[in-house]
Amino acid sequence: MYLIKNSLFNISKKQYLFKLKADFRIFFSLVIAQIFAALLSLDGMSSTSFSNESVYVRITYMSGNTVIIFTLIWAFIVSISLLNINNRNIDFTFVSNRITSNLSNIALIVTMAVFGGVTASLSDNLIRVFACLIYGSSKTIYENFFIPPVYILMNMIVTALYIILVSSIGYLSGALVQLNKAFAALLLIVPFVIIFIQLSLIGFMSKIYNFYFSESSLIMFALKAIISAAVFFSCAILVSNRLEVRK
Amino acid sequence: MNIVAILIYIFIIVLIAAAFISVFSSGKNIKNKFISFNYKRNLVVIYCIFLIFTAILFYFIHETDLISIKNFSDQIKHKASLYNFKELALKDQLDSSDAFKAKWKLIFDYNGNTLKIRDNSDCVTLIGIRKDVDDGKIEVINYINNYPFYGTDIRDKIKSPSIALIRDELMINNEPSTHNNDYNNSNVTEIRLNQFTQDFTIKQFLKNEPSYTFADIMPSYYWNIVYIRIPKSLKIDDPSNAVIDMIN
Numbered sequence: 001m002y003l004i005k006n007s008l009f010n011i012s013k014k015q016y017l018f019k020l021k022a023d024f025r026i027f028f029s030l031v032i033a034q035i036f037a038a039l040l041s042l043d044g045m046s047s048t049s050f051s052n053e054s055v056y057v058r059i060t061y062m063s064g065n066t067v068i069i070f071t072l073i074w075a076f077i078v079s080i081s082l083l084n085i086n087n088r089n090i091d092f093t094f095v096s097n098r099i100t101s102n103l104s105n106i107a108l109i110v111t112m113a114v115f116g117g118v119t120a121s122l123s124d125n126l127i128r129v130f131a132c133l134i135y136g137s138s139k140t141i142y143e144n145f146f147i148p149p150v151y152i153l154m155n156m157i158v159t160a161l162y163i164i165l166v167s168s169i170g171y172l173s174g175a176l177v178q179l180n181k182a183f184a185a186l187l188l189i190v191p192f193v194i195i196f197i198q199l200s201l202i203g204f205m206s207k208i209y210n211f212y213f214s215e216s217s218l219i220m221f222a223l224k225a226i227i228s229a230a231v232f233f234s235c236a237i238l239v240s241n242r243l244e245v246r247k
Numbered sequence: 248m249n250i251v252a253i254l255i256y257i258f259i260i261v262l263i264a265a266a267f268i269s270v271f272s273s274g275k276n277i278k279n280k281f282i283s284f285n286y287k288r289n290l291v292v293i294y295c296i297f298l299i300f301t302a303i304l305f306y307f308i309h310e311t312d313l314i315s316i317k318n319f320s321d322q323i324k325h326k327a328s329l330y331n332f333k334e335l336a337l338k339d340q341l342d343s344s345d346a347f348k349a350k351w352k353l354i355f356d357y358n359g360n361t362l363k364i365r366d367n368s369d370c371v372t373l374i375g376i377r378k379d380v381d382d383g384k385i386e387v388i389n390y391i392n393n394y395p396f397y398g399t400d401i402r403d404k405i406k407s408p409s410i411a412l413i414r415d416e417l418m419i420n421n422e423p424s425t426h427n428n429d430y431n432n433s434n435v436t437e438i439r440l441n442q443f444t445q446d447f448t449i450k451q452f453l454k455n456e457p458s459y460t461f462a463d464i465m466p467s468y469y470w471n472i473v474y475i476r477i478p479k480s481l482k483i484d485d486p487s488n489a490v491i492d493m494i495n
Contacts, residue, residue: 028287031294044441055401056437063444122298124446125305131441132308141442142313151449152302158448213447216454 008100015104020111026078030071030116034123037070041127042134059141062131064124068159071120075163079109079170083178083240102237109167117160121152154218161225165212168232175239314440329372332390332472333494336376341390347472348393348402355385355412362477363416363484364491368408371419373491375475375483385412386476404436405471419473 044060051057082105124147132140147155176183215221335341342349362385366373389407406422445453475491477483485491 024284025287027291031291051435055404056435057440058437059440059442061442061444064446068446068448119298122302126298126301128443129301129305135439135441137308137312138314139440140313141440142310142315144443144445145313146310154452155446155449162448213451216452218452
């Protein structure tokens, strides 16, 4: 018999708000990762050159891809660590069960994705402004320089969706690792195995790549990313239900 | 290396890092003694403010300060074309036009009936014209496009060929280079341009967006022309017009 009847939503919300405050360090690590990636981007992603007897022309291609990739790596690592012992013990601060713990973790991942998506997208402007300041605007090519606001918004949404997708894979990996530490070794071995037998898997990998990266419709991409993430999160919840309550 | 291979290599690094975090960080409460929570929070807030500030500042960059491939191409391409050069040459308006700049002019006295032309240079376009008179003089003029290259004036840096008239043969050679590696030569102008590309998160939805390649950026219409004016009745020993393009 309880004086206050707690709902699943209320407990999840409390856990989420608590984790958001307690795990603020993850946003700090994102900022460090993005600053580092932005500095790398200023040197250019690739370059091409031409020379004759009079002129040596070097064109450096820049973009915010490095920042986005670093953000995705950050999201993957953070998602894996969300289910480690430290973070799971935090859940016992409240009256909770596995479902509320997972829901609050997923809410935290979505918050991370929104923050990561917005900051990664805005860092495009940061790189462009700094490129102009460092190299001079007269050395910067106008074409593709200015980003219409609608593209910035699109970039935020798509990056956030990619973060959710990658985080869901990371979260499932984290759940598997916590279920059995041997999965950590397996996670390490799998990419090597893929490389060694990539001739047979390259078609499969390409199909996965094309499924997400070649989708030209934003709505279809959003559906694919959200449904895939939902499947991975569901699997992670199922796996985490098999974990011990507290070690 | 294809994109799948790159992604695999990235994931290897990530998974190694992630596995270490997952396996070895359990159980112990790790405290960072170097950076306090307040510093971390302040840095995140400052970074967010900085991002917003640069996002606003970004739209204050004036587009005319930047260099445009499209404008550069469209405005100058026709003016600097060989077609335009020939038109101006036929009208004898090359010197009054601002499209081309004469770097030097040589005049050779020549009384033979036939002239052989040997072009050993690799960056010169030869254009010839017959004068209205038989004055016994061969005029050789070096023209280049009279435009700065994306804001950098390279007109004086473009190397001129060396010209020599030996008996009945006009020899055109490259200017001797002092270094094997040309771009280490101080005479070579180095131009660095930065081009931004769309992020992959946008690019996949913009299939029909125009993309600019290196060929668009490098002006193939940058001409180093050796313009040869020959006496009216002088014959050029070049039956297929392979060496020199005679415009009349």
